[in-house]
Amino acid sequence: LAKTTQPVSMDSYEGQEVNITCSHNNIATNDYITWYQQFPSQGPRFIIQGYKTKVTNEVASLFIPADRKSSTLSLPRVSLSDTAVYYCLVGNTDKLIFGTGTRLQVFP
């Protein structure tokens, strides 16, 4: 099982780009990398998923280097509503274990 390591917290200001990095040194060949967002009193919500290189959707980008031992979630031009906890999850449809997450605080 790939254990993930993320920064505990990050601060940013509205309009800035935020990059959150996750380390997963023991990632397996068939593991995918998935990022979730969680607001207080809600379940986590899927943001983006990738296997290698770069993936982009309407809300974020995910950068994965060739060795796949880390990944970076990029949130362009954050707003106050992006204040949340972000989790990196590594695995396939099996024993999916979350890390402790990164608490992002966005200031005006």
Next chain:
Amino acid sequence: NAGVTQTPKFQVLKTGQSMTLQCAQDMNHEYMSWYRQDPGMGLRLIHYSVGAGITDQGEVPNGYNVSRSTTEDFPLRLLSAAPSQTSVYFCASSSQTSAGELFFGEGSRLTVL
């Protein structure tokens, strides 16, 4: 579009009581799982299932039982509740082809006195 439905949303138990948290999904997902989240903490995997009739233990299975008799339902049973089981419980489901894209319920807040 119900997605993943958890009941009850809130429950207060006394130590030693038993109860079942219900989870149902209408997306025909093979994979279902239960997590607990304590205040200020991340999610910890309790039990999971990759299909009807198949269950397995997660990180913190002690004190909890599960069964998966149908694809749609994955109930979590607390056999003898303890104060340490006070937590918010989340049920999640995923398609076998989506490699970890989990859909979560709204959570069930359990307090054990």
